[in-house]
Amino acid sequence: MKLELYATPGEVMRAVKALQQLGQDNQVPEGPLFGLALALEECASNIVNYALQRDVRRTFFVTLKHSESSIVIELRDNGPEFDPTQAPLNEKEESDDRPPGGWGIKLVRRFTDEIRYTRQGNENVLCLIKRLAA
């Protein structure tokens, strides 16, 4: 399933809803599906907010693939080159005088088994892979 989405939060949730439906249709367990939906929300939100600067005229793509062994989510955008796998993890706890940051990538790393990034031409291509129990 391939979705073309406008750079808005509502469209991010349209992709999340599509993933949740795909998961339910294929009896993916609730736990892994919740985590993967969250990972998709975080990554797609970053594309909307940073790569595409919330320009509602711009679009990005999300492709969802399900097999018996895995679910693979591909996010593709034509924003500035950015590799989220290289983003530093903010391991220290938030303090009252420091704004929260890096929560999104922390959640993505926790809820996926593999994250792959490549730059293809003028596109960022991010793959999130969640292996499903046999």
Add this chain to the structure above:
Amino acid sequence: MKLQIQVQENIGSKQPGVITVRLAGSLDTATSPELERELSTVLAGPVKGLVFDMAQLKFISSAGLRVISMVRKKLVEKGGMTSVINMQPQIREVFNIIKALPGLDIFKNVEEFDDYITARQRMHQEKG
């Protein structure tokens, strides 16, 4: 999934000045601005504490956590506290992963929250 927000004063909790915010549905990048707007109104009033009741919350992302973090900081400035009760296991896991909300009190339910506040008040009275 939409977000339903129900704001009530002193409901459930016996503590005066405590506002309970019941969330249902999804607190995400699309719905978190709505919660932020609602809570701005609440924080403008004489609130001593906020209790987020998450019994019906099915999804939360970092966007939602940021709103809760912002609210907690504003309430600290007013000398108040922020608590969370009735988290579903998956929501609790998200909070645990982030570990970035020190000072946010998490309780199993409103009774546990009330017992904690009562004990804290008793302790302050004994000291003073």
